[in-house]
């Protein structure tokens with residue numbers, strides 16, 4: 430990483446965004462600036478009061494490509510589509526018919542011809558694809574290289590495994606400078622890259638230079654989606670007063686504190702000490718809580734930032750941390766075993782899980798999310814086929830999770846948008862089936878409209894929404 434200061438970083442990032450047409454039209458001044466953060470390093474700050482939902486910045490990926498996964502889907506490595514995909518006869522990368530002769534693919538193909546040094550890549554194309562994102566850095570121009578060099582990188586032997594795959598498994602030949610640079614890029618990607626959903630699939634990662642400068646808080650004040658040009662669209666979740674730092678979240682919002690802290694420590698190498706992490710009940714959500722064995726109360730950590738014992742919020746009895754971990758890892762391991770089997774999930778949730786953890790525990794929430802997207806989508810459970818009680822169950826689970834988002838002070842975010850849309854679909858289906866008296870029907874009508882408008886507002890720039898929601902968004906423009 431090159432030496433950084435506020436002035437250099439602001440000017441570098443602003444000219445980068447201008448080069449890629451990411452300036453927001455009609456605005457005389459940016460709503461953000463980069464400053465030293467009290468958390469260490471740099472962060473992004475509001476230059477004026479920002480209203481909920483306001484567009485704060487657009488960002489272009491300086492690097493974009495597949496994540497390092499063994500089960501990558503068969504998408505075109507250039508445009509990410511799934512139509513007419515074939516293996517390139519020269520480099521082995523999967524490309525669609527039109528991209529096979531595109532400038533972008535040909536540049537990558539030529540680079541690989543140079544690097545492969547007589548070795549055959551055709552049979553190893555899956556290994557190659559998962560290393561493609563850092564490899565693409567060898568094709569960046571000088572200005573973009575400067576941008577990458579200005580970003581934070583991680584140290585440690587757990588980073589840079591892609592270089593090992595490229596040199597040892599694929600036998601690609603790099604100069605020592607290229608190898609060192611590739612290693613650096615991998616450590617920058619690990620510190621900063623975002624998971625990007627393209628074609629409804631989350632197996633891509635993108636390095637967004639301005640997005641990379643936002644620090645983490647477990648109750649973020651901004652949210653982002655990716656548009657059809659793969660730009661990151663960052664908006665305010667809540668009202669953000671002038672000079673406040675803008676925070677993203679590097680974890681899944683509905684994870685409990687233990688899971689978030691472990692994830693942040695292992696992947697981003699810091700301990701978050703935000704108000705949510707410090708609060709035993711996580712703003713009253715009880716996301717990581719377990720049931721007390723002695724009374725109907727819930728156990729909470731005495732000090733969530735230390736390995737403290739847990740105490741019941743009702744009878745005050747104390748349980749050793751080891752025992753709580755045992756319950757949490759038991760219920761967590763069951764979660765991984767479920768596919769989209771409604772009956773099994775529902776039985777486990779209502780008969781077993783509920784005896785071990787409160788119904789807002791992160792595992793219960795994860796199962797409720799699974800159920801919300803089985804009911805209405807899986808064969809045998811399409812919306813019009815659902816018995817009334819399952820339609821009401823889906824609706825209730827949407828409301829339960831929306832309540833948790835409110836307690837977490839999350840404001841607008843992608844999950845809220847998706848849940849509001851599911852609630853809208855449930856209410857429309859209920860309207861079709863039931864005879865309400867006039868008053869009920871008015872409440873239903875207002876509710877349904879408000880949910881649809883909220884979903885449209887939150888997800889209007891998101892290229893990964895379903896066709897039916899996209900149609901509603903287009904009708905509303």
Ligand SMILES: C[S@@+](CC[C@H](N)C(=O)[O-])C[C@H]1O[C@@H](n2cnc3c(N)ncnc32)[C@H](O)[C@@H]1O
Pocket residue numbers: 466468469470471472580581620621641642643644645646697698699700701702
């Ligand atoms: C994506 S970068 C964020 C920008 C970074 N602060 C910089 O100066 O470039 C991620 C790194 O920022 C730091 N960071 C982010 N959020 C933090 C927080 N809440 N507390 C402490 N450090 C944090 C950690 O070092 C983390 O690995």
